[in-house]
Amino acid sequence: MSRAPILDRLKILADAAKYDASCASSGTAKRNSTGGGIGSTEGMGICHAYAPDGRCISLLKILLTNHCIFDCHYCINRKSSNVQRARFTPQEVADLTISFYRRNYIEGLFLSSGIIKSSDHTMEQIVEAARILREEYDFRGYIHLKTIPEADPEIIHRAGFYADRVSINVELPTDAGLTRLAPDKDARQIEGALGKTSSDIVEAKDAKKRFKHAPRFAPAGQSTQMIVGADAASDADIVGRASRLYDSFGLRRVYYSAFSPIPDASAVLPLKRPPLIREHRLYQSDWLMRFYNYRPQEIMQATEADGNLPLDIDPKLAWALKFRERFPVDVNRASREDLLRVPGLGVKAVQRILASRRHRTLRLDDVARLTVSLTKVRPFICTVDWRPTLLTDRGDLRALLAPKAEQLELFAA
Amino acid sequence: MTALQNVRPHARYTVQLPRSDDFAFWRERARALIQCDVPPDKVAWVEPGGSGDLFAADGMRLPAPSADAPPVRASKRYLSLATNAALHSDPQRFALLYRLLWRLQANPRIMEDKADPDVRRVEELAKNVRRDSHKMHAFVRFRQVEEEGGAEHYIAWFEPEHHILRANAGFFRRRFASMRWSILTPQGTLHWDGETMREGPPAQKTDAPHGDPVEDLWRTYYASIFNPARLKVGAMLSEMPRKYWKNLPEAALIPELIAGAQQRESAMVAAGERDDGARLTSLAAIGEAIDSCRKCPIGCLDNRAVMGEGPGDAALMIVGEQPGDVEDMEGRPFVGPAGQLLDMHLERAGIDRSAAYVTNTVKHFKFTMRGKRRLHQSPTAKEIDTCRWWIESERELVKPKLVLAMGASAARGMLGKTVSIAKARGAPIMLEDGSELWITAHPSYLLRLDGEARDRQATLFDADLAAVQARLAELVEGGVP
Numbered sequence: 001m002s003r004a005p006i007l008d009r010l011k012i013l014a015d016a017a018k019y020d021a022s023c024a025s026s027g028t029a030k031r032n033s034t035g036g037g038i039g040s041t042e043g044m045g046i047c048h049a050y051a052p053d054g055r056c057i058s059l060l061k062i063l064l065t066n067h068c069i070f071d072c073h074y075c076i077n078r079k080s081s082n083v084q085r086a087r088f089t090p091q092e093v094a095d096l097t098i099s100f101y102r103r104n105y106i107e108g109l110f111l112s113s114g115i116i117k118s119s120d121h122t123m124e125q126i127v128e129a130a131r132i133l134r135e136e137y138d139f140r141g142y143i144h145l146k147t148i149p150e151a152d153p154e155i156i157h158r159a160g161f162y163a164d165r166v167s168i169n170v171e172l173p174t175d176a177g178l179t180r181l182a183p184d185k186d187a188r189q190i191e192g193a194l195g196k197t198s199s200d201i202v203e204a205k206d207a208k209k210r211f212k213h214a215p216r217f218a219p220a221g222q223s224t225q226m227i228v229g230a231d232a233a234s235d236a237d238i239v240g241r242a243s244r245l246y247d248s249f250g251l252r253r254v255y256y257s258a259f260s261p262i263p264d265a266s267a268v269l270p271l272k273r274p275p276l277i278r279e280h281r282l283y284q285s286d287w288l289m290r291f292y293n294y295r296p297q298e299i300m301q302a303t304e305a306d307g308n309l310p311l312d313i314d315p316k317l318a319w320a321l322k323f324r325e326r327f328p329v330d331v332n333r334a335s336r337e338d339l340l341r342v343p344g345l346g347v348k349a350v351q352r353i354l355a356s357r358r359h360r361t362l363r364l365d366d367v368a369r370l371t372v373s374l375t376k377v378r379p380f381i382c383t384v385d386w387r388p389t390l391l392t393d394r395g396d397l398r399a400l401l402a403p404k405a406e407q408l409e410l411f412a413a
Numbered sequence: 414m415t416a417l418q419n420v421r422p423h424a425r426y427t428v429q430l431p432r433s434d435d436f437a438f439w440r441e442r443a444r445a446l447i448q449c450d451v452p453p454d455k456v457a458w459v460e461p462g463g464s465g466d467l468f469a470a471d472g473m474r475l476p477a478p479s480a481d482a483p484p485v486r487a488s489k490r491y492l493s494l495a496t497n498a499a500l501h502s503d504p505q506r507f508a509l510l511y512r513l514l515w516r517l518q519a520n521p522r523i524m525e526d527k528a529d530p531d532v533r534r535v536e537e538l539a540k541n542v543r544r545d546s547h548k549m550h551a552f553v554r555f556r557q558v559e560e561e562g563g564a565e566h567y568i569a570w571f572e573p574e575h576h577i578l579r580a581n582a583g584f585f586r587r588r589f590a591s592m593r594w595s596i597l598t599p600q601g602t603l604h605w606d607g608e609t610m611r612e613g614p615p616a617q618k619t620d621a622p623h624g625d626p627v628e629d630l631w632r633t634y635y636a637s638i639f640n641p642a643r644l645k646v647g648a649m650l651s652e653m654p655r656k657y658w659k660n661l662p663e664a665a666l667i668p669e670l671i672a673g674a675q676q677r678e679s680a681m682v683a684a685g686e687r688d689d690g691a692r693l694t695s696l697a698a699i700g701e702a703i704d705s706c707r708k709c710p711i712g713c714l715d716n717r718a719v720m721g722e723g724p725g726d727a728a729l730m731i732v733g734e735q736p737g738d739v740e741d742m743e744g745r746p747f748v749g750p751a752g753q754l755l756d757m758h759l760e761r762a763g764i765d766r767s768a769a770y771v772t773n774t775v776k777h778f779k780f781t782m783r784g785k786r787r788l789h790q791s792p793t794a795k796e797i798d799t800c801r802w803w804i805e806s807e808r809e810l811v812k813p814k815l816v817l818a819m820g821a822s823a824a825r826g827m828l829g830k831t832v833s834i835a836k837a838r839g840a841p842i843m844l845e846d847g848s849e850l851w852i853t854a855h856p857s858y859l860l861r862l863d864g865e866a867r868d869r870q871a872t873l874f875d876a877d878l879a880a881v882q883a884r885l886a887e888l889v890e891g892g893v894p
Contacts, residue, residue, distance in 0.1 A: 007633055014637035019793040032587035040588040047652065049553045049663055051639035052671045054648025061638060071794070071830050079831070080794025099627050100634075102567060102592060103555045183830035276643055325726070359526040366528035 009086040016066040016077050017112060021225055023254040023256045025058045025107035025142040028164040028220035037138030039101060046107055059110040059144060060097050064088055064125055068114030072182035074259060077114045098137050108142030123151035130162035145236050148192035160200055165220040168193050173238045178229030198249040221252035228282060229274025230259040234307030236300045241287055243296035256282045279310035281309040288316055291347055292340045312402045317343040320380060323399055327380040328388050331362050344376030376401060425498050426475055433460045434576035436499040443511050444485045448478035453515050468485035490524040491517060498538035500576045502617040504831035506538055545575045550584055552657050553596060556625040567594040570660060578603060582610055597621050603764030628662040641674035692806050696725055699806055703776045709796045711779045716741050721772025721807055728889045732811035734822040734855055735775035738787050746771050751857040762878035770811050775800045797825050802890035814848055814888040817881050820855030838877055
């Protein structure tokens with residue numbers, strides 16, 4: 001088979017990979033190359049560049065091939081799509097990763113693939129690229145492998161020994177959506193594979209505790225991705241599904257990807273994309289659940305009548321406006337949990353407040369020094385010299401706090 | 414000799430730092446000064462190139478603390494912040510650190526008071542330095558040069574905001590231990606040869622190599638991974654401020670990518686544009702509308718739309734692929750060679766064609782010219798999906814109890830996915846509205862075979878039709894025929 005120059009293929013296969021949201025390279029085992037090989041991971045992920053879509057570029061995120069025998073309607077690489085096709089060999093992927101890594105462009109590799117020949121064959125190829133990196137280059141940077149739920153569990157298992165993170169996309173928040181838009185995929189098979197990987201991770205961690213030389217298995221855990229806005233699922237459905245996924249499979253992250261128009265789109269898809277801000281609101285609610293002790297039911301309480309989160313204000317503020325009786329909160333007395341509910345106070349600000357109030361009674365000025373913006377916080381707190389009195393109960397509070405709609409500055413850069 | 418004898422009460426002291434990032438040196442001097450009880454307003458800290466304190470006595474020796482002076486206390490938190498804050502470019506940083514250390518002696522827990530202005534400022538400085546270090550880890554870009562003997566040397570030019578070069582040597586050594594590399598900055602240089610680290614004098618941008626062929630690959634990657642449908646320039650700028658752009662090979666593409674983004678997105682949307690509007694309410698209206706349908710390239714060929722025909726309330730709907738040459742000329746479905754073959758088999762199975770609604774998945778004839786002949790071409794999956802709108806509209810109006818889809822295109826038109834005829838035939842598939850879908854081969858497939866293969870397929874086709882007839886009889890029994 002004659003091959004196009006690597007530059008042309010990189011263009012096609014990077015373009016095809018951009019619909020995967022994850023680019024995380026953090027939270028894995030610490031490694032460095034002082035004993036040989038190349039690369040290091042030191043806990044914190046590093047974003048080596050940012051694209052104008054605001055997303056970080058930390059990993060070389062490409063597909064091994066965009067040929068695919070599946071026909072999922074939301075996917076640009078589906079069988080019936082008219083896009084240009086290309087493929088890399090595992091060796092080429094490994095070489096490209098190393099030459100980028102040596103120049104400090106990336107933290108590592110995120111490899112995914114369209115399904116060629118069979119799921120097993122494809123998974124073998126993905127694992128082979130990781131094997132070359134780890135065994136032949138002695139690469140100690142970050143590797144994220146997308147696994148294929150339909151592939152032999154044995155091959156997926158091998159992926160976990162080379163990769164820092166493995167992921168399987170659940171694709172759509174509802175089973176009905178999956179049947180309609182990804183007719184070749186099976187929700188039960190996907191959850192089965194998530195479950196298998198999750199137990200493999202737990203098992204390997206357990207073995208590591210008892211035997212020092214037990215191999216590491218996906219030390220950065222597993223994650224998944226859901227497409228938002230391609231089917232009729234509401235934010236409440238999505239948040240519910242995400243929280244079930246976190247609970248049942250111990251996922252590190254659930255990523256949301258706002259369905260975006262793709263070239264040569266399938267006729268089954270909605271043509272209009274959901275507002276990008278919807279994806280942002282879902283991430284915010286994800287944050288609230290993971291770091292602010294909100295239960296999924298509480299996020300659902302913040303949704304509006306149609307089951308979606310408001311777009312003009314963030315979910316934390318939306319929740320606070322619905323439960324005004326819980327405010328104002330006294331920053332000099334309130335518990336950590338109550339302070340975390342105050343719109344505008346982040347986890348760090350709350351920590352600072354808790355530390356400082358052991359030394360002084362906080363005034364509004366002090367709070368101003370500890371937070372980013374006082375305007376947002378003010379209606380919901382009281383200090384020695386400040387009480388919001390009527391402010392908390394004003395009917396137009398939402399309008400006062402909602403960010404002013406702004407014309408996007410397109411040519412700012 | 415006691416500390417007090419050593420210190421002149423009203424003297425001002427100037428400490429000259431050997432290097433801007435020499436925290437160890439500062440720490441030693443600061444400890445001695447505190448032990449000698451020299452208050453913050455009596456000390457000036459001068460870094461190389463900086464101006465001294467006008468009122469300080471030049472050349473005055475620093476006091477030496479007595480042996481029994483109390484030890485200087487500094488909390489862990491203070492030390493970890495100060496190590497970073499000392500690298501900041503703010504000329505006041507050493508004075509601030511000394512003042513805070515001085516206050517720390519009287520109030521050992523002052524670091525916990527996050528609302529204290531000095532504590533806040535030190536935290537801020539440390540945070541800026543950590544961020545600058547982090548950005549250095551991210552934005553250093555090595556360029557490879559071949560040295561004599563073929564050895565590879567990776568060289569980067571970087572302009573940090575603070576004095577962080579030396580502090581970050583370890584990061585690059587741990588990561589690229591087996592490489593030979595140099596990082597050049599306006600404040601100094603680092604050289605690692607695989608075994609030892611060497612420091613060098615400040616460098617200039619022109620000392621670094623000018624390009625690297627791999628940068629073309631990197632720029633290609635950067636431009637391709639960017640999704641034009643989700644432009645968020647603000648988010649990019651807050652993490653990759655313009656001041657770093659000049660040394661990033663990919664940054665030159667940014668203005669162009671942003672300017673092109675909207676065009677690319679509207680092109681993507683336009684390419685998939687369909688304005689289907691509401692469903693039409695009569696078969697006649699559909700017949701009229703498909704004639705002017707240009708939603709896919711087939712509609713733009715020199716052909717006419719062929720509408721389905723048969724009773725508007727038929728219990729059986731027979732769906733083919735698309736009109737052929739004869740159908741296109743006559744404007745009716747299944748009247749060409751394949752239609753004649755179908756008629757024969759329907760008769761054999763006892764199915765009355767005139768009681769069935771007969772139609773096609775794709776409404777126009779797709780062909781290429783071969784000489785004077787119009788040669789049939791299969792529709793693409795995309796074209797079938799586009800045309801699904803019409804066949805679904807027909808099905809909603811006719812409401813058949815059973816749909817017979819002939820061929821892979823018809824099956825796709827019904828199911829939205831491609832199925833194998835061999836696997837799907839012979840058993841019903843339940844459709845969303847409760848009607849049954851039966852799949853079989855297209856009669857034109859039989860036409861293309863001959864001999865034994867044709868006989869075998871004809872038998873299978875007959876068996877499918879017989880099964881459909883039997884099932885249809887069950888379905889309409891007692892109901893409307």
